[in-house]
Amino acid sequence: MISLAGRDILHSWGKFVFTGMGLGLLIGITLSMAGIYRGMVDDAKVLLDNSGADLWVVQKDTLGPYAEPSSIYDDIWRGIRGMPGVYQAANITYLTMQVSKEGGDVRVMVAGITPGGPGTPGWPPYLVAGRQITRSHYEAVADIASGLKLGERIRLRRHHYTVVGLTRRMVSSNGDPMVFIPLKDAQEEQFLKDNDAIRAQRRRTAENPAFNRPGVPGLLDAIIASQSTNPYVNAVLVRVKKGHDPEQVAEFIRRWKRLTVYTRSQMEEILVGKLIATAAKQIFMFLVILSLVSSAIVAFIIYTLTLGKIREIAVLKLIGTKNRTIIGLIMQQSIALGLIGFVVGKISATLLMAPIFPKYVLLEPLDSAIGFIAVVMICILSSIVAIRAALRVDPAEAIGG
Amino acid sequence: MSGKGIQIMGLRKRYGSGDTAVDALKKVDMRVAPGEVVGLIGPSGSGKTTLLKCLGAVIEPTAGKMILGDDVIYDDGWKVKDLRALRRDRIGFVFQAPYLIPFLDITDNVALLPMLAGIPNAEARNRARELFKALDVEHRAKAMPSQLSGGEQQRVAIARGLVNRPPVILADEPTAPLDSERALAVIRILNDMAKKFETAIIVVTHDEKIIPTFRRIYHIRDGVTYEEAGEGRDFE
Known part of the structure; x- marks a missing residue:
């Protein structure tokens, strides 16, 4: 038929x-x-994979650092590093912002990474061109999707950075390409105010009789100094020693540091189940x-x-x-x-x-x-x-x- | 008359019931012998189409008897279970327009019927080609219907009606769209085919050109048939 x-x-x-x-x-x-x-x-999974972390230590009772703002002191990592089962601990900051470049601007997630090298939690695990950050300031590694080129100078808030390396598939959970800069720079970009605001803050502090008492020399300078420092990061990324249960290590940190700690599966649930739900x-x-x-x-x-x-x-x-x-x-x-x-x-x-x-x-x-x-x-x-x-x-x- | 061909006795068809009932066929008696071509003539609304639908097993008569070949197919009720198979295997249709399937070439248009009856494709196509030879359209065997003239299409339609060797062919105004010459040619072909394949052919027509060619004519008026001798004029 x-x-x-x-x-x-x-x-x-x-x-x-x-x-x-x-x-x-x-x-x-x-x-x-x-x-x-x-x-x-x-x-979302790539963001977690590329962070190289087994645990995310964040501000108590927050879903940080990706789904909610999280702010913790930048010296907490030392205490965490000494806890049983912890192999590596590194501070990290994340800041989503618009970056100007040749031919327009691009939305990126700026990650502040601690000094170290490839393998340190938070560092881009591989590059497709250039080199990793070797200087303490004003160098950047960018995801190739950002359109940035090697040697290109970009301005992030107060400072200029030179792109020294390019990586691939390093994106935020929103798909924005990531730009990695040194942690100290990132803390400044995230928390430091502009010069006018700093001057205004100093003037206000000086005009406050409680901070500028004639009988207490050095008090005003000490207060202004404390206002100008930025001792915060968004999270501490933790890598667990081989053979240790991440949930058990997380429980240690929760108990002794009174912080919120997420394992990889919990963080994935937050990103997939909540952030992009x-x-x-x-x-x-x-x-x-x-x-x-x-x-x-x-x-x-x-x-x-x-x-x-x-x-x-x-x-x-x-x-x-x-x-x-x-x-x-x-x-x-x-x-x-x-x-x-x-x-x-x-x-x-x-x-x-x-x-x-x-x-x-x-x-x-x-x-x-x-x-x-x-x-x-x-x-x-x-x-x-x-x-x-x-x-x-x-x-x-x-x-x- | 032998038991072949078709015989219709006291056929009636009523549409509706009660006060609104309409008797489309009141008393139809016909006999068409194998190899014979008869005309069925009547004015509009006389019941021609209803009769054709009853003979074609498309609608069910109300009463009467129909014998097709040696088999009683209707006797106050259908005596055949599978009416589609009856239409496919034992009744050929030729319509006013050829109504060929536009997406099949003419060989497959004709071969489709035997294929539907379960005959292998090659054999079905051979049957179609044999008919094309007899109907002088063999050279167009691969053509699509749209590539044929009106007369050629009608010959293909006749081939489709004949391909399953049915004992009866119902032709519904087969010459209506054709000029005199082609109309007579179609009637000549129907007569030739009727003789060649021992088929009884009933031609429903209004066409004055072809009425004189019938040797027997059935007139239908108000649902009743009357037989009369035709002129049987020679085609030559």
Whole structure:
């Protein structure tokens, strides 16, 4: 038996291909939406992976340092370093800001890292060009996605920095590329006020009789000095010694330092379950809406194609064609349309949309497989309306009168 | 008359019931022998189409008897379970317009019927080509319907009606869209095919050009058939 659907598609292939391409772009957007969600989750995981930490020590009762502000003293790491099971402990600051560069500006997450070397928690684990930070001040390593180039000078708040190294896939949970600078510089960028504000603060302090008592020499200078120092960081990243249970080490720190400590799985839950939860829901809603729109379009197209063949269907029924052959004709065309759409959608999502999308789009094979099954199911369901119309066709319509 | 061909006795068809009931067919009696082509003529609303639908097993008559070949197919109720198979295997249709499937070439348009009946594709296509030879469209065997002239399309439609060797062919105004020459050519082909394949052919027509060619004519008026001898004018 010949394939009626196949012959019809070959006969009017232009109509099918162009319709399939239109549907394909819609499927491409749907796959890209799923890819954006996967990309957000991957960004979050990459941020945790690249930090090189097993534990995050943050301000008590906060979800810091990524999901909530967290501020702890920068000497706490010493005490943590001495606790059982702790292999390394390093301060870290994070500050999201806009950075000017040639041809515009870029939103980046500035990370302040402690002196050390590759392997120190918080340091970029690898570079794709240049070198790591070797000086104590005014050097930066940037993610290549920021568009910054080696040797480029950038201004972060009060200071200028030279980009000495480039890394890859070092992004915040929002997908912003990261820029690494020395911790002391980062503390200044984060907490130090501008000169006018400092002068105003000093004047206010000097005018306060409580801080500027004639009988206490040095008090005013001491207070001003304390106001000008910035002894805070956002978190301490901890690497646990081999063979130690991170949760057990975390419990030690919680008990003795009265700070909040998160393990890797807890931090992942915060990032994926809380920080990007709303965005994930939005994307899910978009996926549902796009699926419904795709269903409606497929249903409409197949219904229209079927109505265009009513006379042929009546003739087929009159000459004894079984209902299942007619159902097969419509359903196979619907599935073929979906297959064309899926191929076009997959190609457009992979080659067109993902590279130009400002956020990281991660197209996973499993999502494509699920998408493929969903497209086939949608096409089958969408053809039901057309099949009902075809089965209602009276073979007598082929006979005049 | 032998047991072949088609016989219709006292066929009735009523639409609706009660006060709104309409008797579309009141008393239809017809006999068409194998190899015979008869005309069925009647004014609009006389019941021609209803009769054709009943004969084609598309709608169910209300009462009467129909014998197709040696088998009683209707006797105050269908005696055949699978009406689609009956239409596919034992009744051929030729319509006013050819109604060929536009996405199949003409060979597959004709071969589709035997394929639907389970005959292998190659054999079904051979049957189609044999008919094309007889109908002089063999050279267009690979053409799509849209590439044929109206007369060629109608010949392909006749081939489709004949391909499963049905004992009866119902032709619904098969010459309506054709000029005199082509209309007569179609009727000649139907007569030739009727003889060649021992098929009974009923031609519903209004076409004054072809009415004189029938040897027997059934008139239908207000749902009742009347038989009369036709002129049986020679095509030559």
